[in-house]
Amino acid sequence: CGIFGLYGPGLDVARLTYYGLFALQHRGQESAGIAVSTGGGIEVYKGMGLVAEVFNQTILKKLQGNLAIGHVRYSTTGASSLANAQPLVARVRQGMIAVAHNGNLTNAFYLRQKLSAEGSVFQTTTDSEVILNLLARNQKCSLSEALLKCIEEIRGAYSLVIMTEDQLIGVRDPFGVRPLCLGKLGEAWVLASESCALDAIGATFIRDLKPGEILIIDSQGIFSLYAPHPPRSAHCIFEFIYFARPDSIIDGENVYLVRRELGRNLARECRVEADLVIPVPDSGVAAAGGYAEVTGIPLVEGLIKNRYAGRTFIQPTQEMRDLGVRLKLNPIRPLLQGKRVIIIDDSLVRGTTSRRIVQMLRGAGVKEVHLLIASPPVFHPCYYGIDTSAYGELIASRFPVDKITAFVGADTLYYLSLKGMLTALREGMTSYCTACFTGVYPIPLAQPQEATKYR
Numbered sequence: 001c002g003i004f005g006l007y008g009p010g011l012d013v014a015r016l017t018y019y020g021l022f023a024l025q026h027r028g029q030e031s032a033g034i035a036v037s038t039g040g041g042i043e044v045y046k047g048m049g050l051v052a053e054v055f056n057q058t059i060l061k062k063l064q065g066n067l068a069i070g071h072v073r074y075s076t077t078g079a080s081s082l083a084n085a086q087p088l089v090a091r092v093r094q095g096m097i098a099v100a101h102n103g104n105l106t107n108a109f110y111l112r113q114k115l116s117a118e119g120s121v122f123q124t125t126t127d128s129e130v131i132l133n134l135l136a137r138n139q140k141c142s143l144s145e146a147l148l149k150c151i152e153e154i155r156g157a158y159s160l161v162i163m164t165e166d167q168l169i170g171v172r173d174p175f176g177v178r179p180l181c182l183g184k185l186g187e188a189w190v191l192a193s194e195s196c197a198l199d200a201i202g203a204t205f206i207r208d209l210k211p212g213e214i215l216i217i218d219s220q221g222i223f224s225l226y227a228p229h230p231p232r233s234a235h236c237i238f239e240f241i242y243f244a245r246p247d248s249i250i251d252g253e254n255v256y257l258v259r260r261e262l263g264r265n266l267a268r269e270c271r272v273e274a275d276l277v278i279p280v281p282d283s284g285v286a287a288a289g290g291y292a293e294v295t296g297i298p299l300v301e302g303l304i305k306n307r308y309a310g311r312t313f314i315q316p317t318q319e320m321r322d323l324g325v326r327l328k329l330n331p332i333r334p335l336l337q338g339k340r341v342i343i344i345d346d347s348l349v350r351g352t353t354s355r356r357i358v359q360m361l362r363g364a365g366v367k368e369v370h371l372l373i374a375s376p377p378v379f380h381p382c383y384y385g386i387d388t389s390a391y392g393e394l395i396a397s398r399f400p401v402d403k404i405t406a407f408v409g410a411d412t413l414y415y416l417s418l419k420g421m422l423t424a425l426r427e428g429m430t431s432y433c434t435a436c437f438t439g440v441y442p443i444p445l446a447q448p449q450e451a452t453k454y455r
């Protein structure tokens with residue numbers, strides 16, 4: 001998911017939040033929502049679909065206020081439905097509160113049962129509502145104290161933007177799994193999942209929130225509280241590989257440059273005799289550039305992507321799935337005929353997309369297809385908010401590389417090594433979560449079976 005918040009008295013906060021969400025669209029395409037604080041309460045508008053489909057001028061004009069938060073959703077917990085769209089809004093003793101969440105709690109199932117037994121009412125099937133109910137329960141203390149208590153109870157990955165009638169609050173979980181950064185636009189303060197959303201509205205990047213930070217913004221300015229430190233950080237490495245936008249800077253690293261370095265490392269590890277390097281657009285473009293740079297093999301755009309095809313194309317049937325890749329990608333035949341090609345993608349998760357791409361290239365008359373992946377095999381599921389599937393769907397957890405090579409139909413299949421991935425980043429293994437590659441889960445899973453069932 002993508003989250004955005006703006007403390008901007010005097011500004012058109014809903015419109016700026018709309019632009020911010022538009023820049024974060026890649027982080028979720030299922031639903032979008034904006035909540036504004038009107039001074040006398042909070043108003044929210046949510047809908048299913050893309051930001052530009054959900055909002056129009058009339059709706060944005062009605063959302064007037066001094067501060068706003070917004071959310072674009074991609075579901076990992078709870079069904080894809082309007083009831084589960086965010087921001088979630090509730091009335092608590094001190095007034096109204098709105099919450100937008102990116103990440104996934106690992107003990108949501110347990111907390112939900114506990115809270116329900118104690119009388120809390122749930123209106124959605126998301127883990128995010130657990131946070132709202134925990135905050136609502138601790139009404140005797142201030143919101144920042146309630147947040148500290150909430151952080152003690154919830155486990156997992158969460159970046160949050162929270163809005164009361166007069167405060168904007170940003171929270172990053174103690175491991176810093178999901179990104180969240182702070183920016184400034186004149187006198188106004190901005191929070192966003194990625195810095196590309198700050199750029200989009202002309203705001204200046206100030207800094208990333210620190211793991212465990214609770215940053216409170218109001219008429220007094222900004223101040224921070226910190227939850228107790230765990231022994232390490234665990235920034236999601238998959239944000240750099242696939243999820244984030246290449247123009248974003250996350251925890252001090254430009255995503256594009258990391259991806260390009262992943263491609264260079266791929267070239268240092270795996271040389272193949274070939275005529276052309278072809279990226280799988282868009283996710284393999286940066287790595288393919290790095291690979292071509294080191295090897296000197298010409299980089300060509302042999303696959304053209306329909307720029308109107310979304311990142312997650314709704315594909316309910318096998319027939320539509322097969323059609324899906326044709327609607328999205330098309331090879332440039334005259335360029336490829338009789339050639340030995342290296343195709344580069346950022347990751348291989350289920351193997352089904354790669355298989356269709358290899359078939360498509362063979363259909364276009366290529367002589368050899370060498371598939372090089374700019375990350376290691378995805379062996380394990382993610383419980384922290386990225387939908388890399390359950391064990392059964394992860395092809396690397398079921399088959400050895402030679403079987404996968406045969407399945408996708410490539411002449412060569414090579415995955416970047418773990419070391420090759422980690423050395424593309426300045427910080428080492430201890431700063432990042434690499435669980436989907438290594439099985440080392442930095443945040444304990446309360447009930448792994450429940451987590452699987454609940455996804």
Ligand code: 5GP
Pocket residue numbers: 242280283311312345346347348349350351352353354355386387388
């Ligand atoms: P596969 O061959 O595993 O079916 O598909 C690999 C492609 O899926 C890669 O191009 C990669 O960019 C993309 N991908 C990786 N992770 C995710 C994810 O979490 N969600 C979606 N929709 N695509 C992903």
Ligand code: SF4
Pocket residue numbers: 177235236237238239381382383384385386388433434435436437
């Ligand atoms: Fe990111 Fe993988 Fe860790 Fe999930 S398991 S948070 S996708 S690195």
Ligand code: MG
Pocket residue numbers: 280281282283284345346
């Ligand atoms: Mg891709």
